[in-house]
Amino acid sequence: MDPRLQQAIENDDVDELYRLIEEEGNIFDCAYEKPFANTPLHDAVDKGKTQVAMEMAILKPSFARKLNRGGQSPMHLALRKKHYHTARALMTLDPELIRVRGRGGITPLHYVAGEKGDNEDLELLAEFLCACKPSIEDLTSRCETVVHIAVKKRNLKTFKVLFGWLKRVHLTEILNWKDEDGNTALHIAVSEKQPEIIKLLIGYVKVNAKNFQDKTALDIFQKNPSGDQDLAQRLRRVGCVARLFTLNLSLSQFLSMELTIYEKLTFWFGPRDESACNIILVVAALIATATYQAVVTSPRGSWLDNSSNPLTSSSGNAVEVLHQAGDIIPNSSRPYQFTALNGTIFLASVTTIWITAIPLLPHSFMVYALMMILSVAYFATTTIELPIFDEATGHNMVIFCIDILIVVLAIPMYLYLYYNQFLCGIDATRRRIGNFLELKDRK
Template identity: 55%
Template sequence: MHLALEKKYYHTTRALATLDPELIRVRGRGGITPLHWVAGKKGDNKQKIEELLELLAEFLCSCRLSIKDLTSQWETAVHVAVKNHNTEAFKVLFGWLKRTYLTEILDWKDQDGNNILHIAASENQPKIIRMLIGYTNINAKNFQDETALEILQANPYANQNVVKRLRRQRCLARLFTPTVSLSQFLSMELTFFEKHACFFGIQDKSTHKIILLVSTLIATATYQTALSPPGGYWVDSSSSPSLNPTVVTAHSSATANGIPHQAGNMILNGWKLYLFAVLNSTAFFTSIGTIWATGISLMDKPFMVYFSVTILSFAYINSLMVEFPKQNEVAAILLLAFFGCSLISVLLLPWCVHAVHIGILKRVDATRRRGDFLGLQNG
């Protein structure tokens, strides 16, 4: 495949990639793969440029992991494209990284500690810098202890509009300013999130799956129990007690003439009702909290998990309060307060703990070529 690319036999290259996509990852001299070669190559005319860009796109789609391959100088295909001023190839790579949620690769460093933004600044490529703002760590430093902004400011021909945008972005990113090295971070005490993971033994994905499965089963069972409580429901309304009350379940066709009640309320009452509501709700919210806490550790953007468990929790509370007997308003208010506190704790507590953990990780200015060794990303 390397030889076919050098001789510009692109049809042969496509045929080889179709037969075995892993050939795209084969390293040649200097660790160069076919993806690196295409990313750094510029065509002689418009037709050749379009053909190379199409080949680059086909390589990316055929072999997703090829973007993670490094040369002997720790360069990804994105590094190669920027160093060769191949803006069109960078646009293809950048668009693919955003669509596949792999933009963390933009922060990977080469053997000089330069990420993509550092290279774009040193090569004075304002178009690429504009695209990278918001997708890379503006405060990252290379091995010369320079940020991209400092590199750009040292260049007398730098675009001043881009310099101003980088300054604004740096002000916004000061919250996550790298303040510790990797060795300093590993010397620190475990974060609460890490202690939680160690205590429950959820370091690997198989354990995550078991916990999610069990928690989902518990949430399903407790939610169904709230919809079908022990004893069933009253099928009619009654405002006055009779001398001979009749207990009616949801499956009974008899007429209820017992204690005051409303149709659709639970027949269960007294301390048994409160005990059932508290125990069932505790199990439900605990399982919801476990699903949420496990979900945010598996995904970078767990919004849908958060949205789903929130809606489910509100549906549970609403259904239970509708079915709850209305004659004891004080108990209903206390239970509603209990539900509210439980909901806030299971939704906000994991979020806050995880946010603090990620905030600490983002303060680490790693000198390695990759940025996912701390567990920030999966896969």
């Protein structure tokens, strides 16, 4: 390295750095363009010279991603030397630097997770996770996630930070990822006798998942007991429940199966164009609103006074019906014709909404709940506003309401839960399975 440049780095002198650039434009010469080189940025970061390091990273962005002959990027060096201020500065310049793989495939996020877990390490770990969310998916050369590393290093505090973050961003499926030996975080926690982590993981991981030695976490626990009998019973209980409600399938077995009804419905009715999906939902919602409003404000008008009038029932018999101001004025059998037609249109709009929402389950569960509430309200309003002359008519209205509730909530939820039984039972060596039917990545 040019001694003058080395001196500028030593003094953290940005003005001197630019003066050298003016004097010699090739101060960052081709010697640093080799595949593996200890660049001036490496040197500045190694010494904790943040100002000069940031200027170099701006002038030569490639330096920030380059590995030296020891397989370390400038970010790795900053962390190794505990220059956290410099590491944070580089992170703000380019959050993707958190994902640069060094020796052994270790990223800066992996490195921080493997530290002893004091307050400063934990805070930097949390900042890394929030600054670059996709970094949680990066694996080392041994297929280890950052969770694997935290558990292997017995860093309970670090694990709690990772666990809390994964729950908040709905990525707890990463806890089921396997390393090169087929071990999930639970396998490792059991092997290392870490009951605190085991208790946190139960309920979020597949207890019956097997590693490449064909052993579950319970098998490992029984051969290597921690002495906690309550924990052993809890593992057995969760394992038994999981076997009852999930199917143990390999990924190839699942893909070889015929499509479930839920998958077929999704492929038949799930629009792949998001704008078309939005238009369908808007139109269906407007029709549902209009039909509901038609029940409340009937075209037949309302009574203006309180009295009783002889009316004729559907069987031709005269019936004395009391009415109050605001009640709908009936007209022989025509109110039922109107109700039947209006109810059919309402049912069609509701059906359109739940068909469109099927591919979005379980995220669209609230849509089904709201549709159920709306159906109940529609039935209640209809029965209140519509004069009923015989018991058969009332029974028909109840059956109509039940049909709506089944269509709106029970059928799609049952089909999804049946499909999810297969999805949750897949025990694969993959990084991630996710939901095959999602229209796009929702992370």
